[in-house]
Amino acid sequence: MAVAAAKLKSVGAARSPLLGFAMFTPAVLYILLLIGAPFCLAIFYAFSDARIGAPIDWAHFWRHFVGLENFRSILQSPSFRSALKNSIIFTVAAQIIVMVCANILSIALEKPFRGRGLVRFLILLPWVAPVSLGTIGWKWILDSIYSVITWVLVWLGFVNKFSPPMWLGQEGLAITSVILVHCWRLIPFSTVILLAGRSAIPKEIPEAAAIDGAGFWRTTFQINLPIMTPILGVAVLFGTIFTFTDLAVVNLLTNGGPYDSTQTLPNLAFTQGIQGSDLAAGAAISVFLVPVLVAIAYLMLRVAHRAEVV
Amino acid sequence: MATAALAPRVKKPAGLKVLSALIGLAALWLLAQTLLHHVGGLPGVFSLLAVLVMGLLAFGLWKLHNGSRVFLFFLFVCDVIGCLLALFLYALRTSHYRLAVALVIQMAISATLVWFLQSAAVKRAFAGRNPWPTTVKMLVLTVFTVLLAFPFYWMVIATFKQNIDLYGMDNNPFIFNLPPTLDNLRLLFNQTRFLTWLANTAIVGGIVVAITLLLAVPAAYALARLTGRWGERLGIGIFLTYLVPPTLLFIPLSRVVATLGLQDTIWSLVLVYPSITVPFSIWLLMGFFKSIPRELEDAAMVDGLTRFGAFI
Numbered sequence: 001m002a003v004a005a006a007k008l009k010s011v012g013a014a015r016s017p018l019l020g021f022a023m024f025t026p027a028v029l030y031i032l033l034l035i036g037a038p039f040c041l042a043i044f045y046a047f048s049d050a051r052i053g054a055p056i057d058w059a060h061f062w063r064h065f066v067g068l069e070n071f072r073s074i075l076q077s078p079s080f081r082s083a084l085k086n087s088i089i090f091t092v093a094a095q096i097i098v099m100v101c102a103n104i105l106s107i108a109l110e111k112p113f114r115g116r117g118l119v120r121f122l123i124l125l126p127w128v129a130p131v132s133l134g135t136i137g138w139k140w141i142l143d144s145i146y147s148v149i150t151w152v153l154v155w156l157g158f159v160n161k162f163s164p165p166m167w168l169g170q171e172g173l174a175i176t177s178v179i180l181v182h183c184w185r186l187i188p189f190s191t192v193i194l195l196a197g198r199s200a201i202p203k204e205i206p207e208a209a210a211i212d213g214a215g216f217w218r219t220t221f222q223i224n225l226p227i228m229t230p231i232l233g234v235a236v237l238f239g240t241i242f243t244f245t246d247l248a249v250v251n252l253l254t255n256g257g258p259y260d261s262t263q264t265l266p267n268l269a270f271t272q273g274i275q276g277s278d279l280a281a282g283a284a285i286s287v288f289l290v291p292v293l294v295a296i297a298y299l300m301l302r303v304a305h306r307a308e309v310v
Numbered sequence: 311m312a313t314a315a316l317a318p319r320v321k322k323p324a325g326l327k328v329l330s331a332l333i334g335l336a337a338l339w340l341l342a343q344t345l346l347h348h349v350g351g352l353p354g355v356f357s358l359l360a361v362l363v364m365g366l367l368a369f370g371l372w373k374l375h376n377g378s379r380v381f382l383f384f385l386f387v388c389d390v391i392g393c394l395l396a397l398f399l400y401a402l403r404t405s406h407y408r409l410a411v412a413l414v415i416q417m418a419i420s421a422t423l424v425w426f427l428q429s430a431a432v433k434r435a436f437a438g439r440n441p442w443p444t445t446v447k448m449l450v451l452t453v454f455t456v457l458l459a460f461p462f463y464w465m466v467i468a469t470f471k472q473n474i475d476l477y478g479m480d481n482n483p484f485i486f487n488l489p490p491t492l493d494n495l496r497l498l499f500n501q502t503r504f505l506t507w508l509a510n511t512a513i514v515g516g517i518v519v520a521i522t523l524l525l526a527v528p529a530a531y532a533l534a535r536l537t538g539r540w541g542e543r544l545g546i547g548i549f550l551t552y553l554v555p556p557t558l559l560f561i562p563l564s565r566v567v568a569t570l571g572l573q574d575t576i577w578s579l580v581l582v583y584p585s586i587t588v589p590f591s592i593w594l595l596m597g598f599f600k601s602i603p604r605e606l607e608d609a610a611m612v613d614g615l616t617r618f619g620a621f622i
Binding site for chain 1: 443459468482483525526533551553562581584589
């Protein structure tokens with residue numbers, strides 16, 4: 001045994017570093033080239049006067065440097081302020097709704113019952129389907145003329161058929177619609193994460209609590225939820241990232257309209273940077289995502305360490 | 311459970327017998343109606359299904375199956391809620407008083423049955439089990455499933471609808487008002503380049519998966535096993551790159567793609583997608599490799615395999 005261990009050690013010591021290096025270098029190179037380099041480039045663009053069609057002269061790249069000019073101009077634009085505000089509102093509101101709904105759903109789905117597979121499949125659909133597909137479906141459902149929701153409201157006599165609510169054309173309604181579509185997409189994801197967290201709770205603790213006379217509410221709020229805090233944190237942080245950096249939902253549903261009332265940072269960066277050819281402004285806008293993401297990354301690492309996902 | 315089995319057989323409450331007999335009779339009546347009037351097509355299928363459900367419910371209730379009782383309870387609770395909603399949202403608001411009276415009567419009947427099904431006598435017959443928790447759970451699941459899956463139902467049904475049906479403002483949007491059609495699918499396959507798009511998606515998907523696996527599997531294995539402390543730091547670094555938003559990257563990446571001359575080709579997608587999938591896969595696979603016991607590999611290596619052989 002000792003000989004075997006010694007042999008193993010020598011083999012491991014002799015081969016491991018080189019082989020290990022060879023094994024992860026390609027991935028690291030790819031990541032550096034396609035994430036690291038663009039990341040630096042994005043930050044450079046944010047301080048430059050880059051435009052599509054006016055290529056940067058890399059031999060004299062310092063001539064393109066314009067300091068904080070881009071940041072000054074975007075901070076003055078009302079679109080940007082509305083985008084920053086909306087990004088935060090959408091993220092926070094969606095997370096609150098998602099957490100409440102996902103908790104209720106995960107409690108209901110916890111114990112096995114007949115037909116659970118089917119129910120799970122139906123509930124998971126919004127997360128499994130591509131974002132753009134689901135959003136296009138919603139765009140039709142929230143249409144100003146052919147909306148199903150309007151039809152039901154007209155049928156019940158709440159709404160006049162000839163002045164239907166413009167789900168995506170009125171400020172308040174458009175904001176609500178975007179938040180609800182985000183929730184619709186994230187609830188399945190959070191439910192799955194919370195179900196995993198729930199199944200990891202040792203059975204003895206709720207049982208002991210039940211013997212001690214704790215009812216459903218006390219078990220939920222004073223035992224299960226505190227035990228699940230790390231996994232709840234993971235769900236919230238992932239949900240925050242998905243909502244905060246999401247481009248597809250807003251771009252397809254409202255494209256920021258009406259009058260920038262549903263504009264978000266990613267969509268503004270896309271419309272100005274790519275469609276409006278102003279690379280520098282687009283980069284400057286997207287750089288505003290960084291502080292939030294650094295904060296999330298920090299929290300994520302702390303929570304993840306406790307939940308042991310890294 | 312043991313006490314329930316040992317307890318003397320509880321007498322079946324008379325109300326239960328009456329209820330199950332009534333449901334059974336109603337099932338028979340509906341069956342006779344369907345057959346005598348030659349109801350065909352979808353309505354026929356639905357009424358036969360209803361007959362089946364009612365028959366099973368009657369039988370289950372007679373045999374004291376708790377499942378049937380809970381399901382029946384759930385149906386009656388749904389009915390009460392539905393009646394309440396219809397009463398306040400529609401009948402009273404539009405001053406439709408005859409309908410309101412009918413709703414109140416129906417609600418009263420359902421509420422009485424709900425009360426009866428959870429009363430002490432019936433509870434005793436079903437080993438003291440309370441139907442409320444399961445019913446609430448079923449209600450929650452029904453509501454959420456309908457809300458979450460509705461857009462997909464909507465997409466599927468709209469696919470097969472005729473255009474006139476979709477554009478008719480007075481048509482009920484939840485059902486087929488005109489017979490379903492395959493016109494939309496025909497348009498998709500014959501008059502658009504849908505098959506090309508499908509092929510593109512498949513090609514991009516396939517190559518991206520291949521690249522991702524090729525890069526991520528060895529890297530994840532190396533990070534999980536070989537490099538100790540450095541591995542942990544690198545792992546955290548890779549996890550952090552997963553958090554870098556695509557939004558931040560797409561502006562410079564669009565320039566990179568343009569410089570490489572790949573714009574407007576599917577190869578740009580093949581190049582860019584792995585930058586999202588690789589960090590994620592490494593992170594996912596790392597956890598997976600960590601969960602394989604190290605001893606298994608050690609044993610294999612003692613038996614003469616190299617580290618690479620053990621990995622494969």
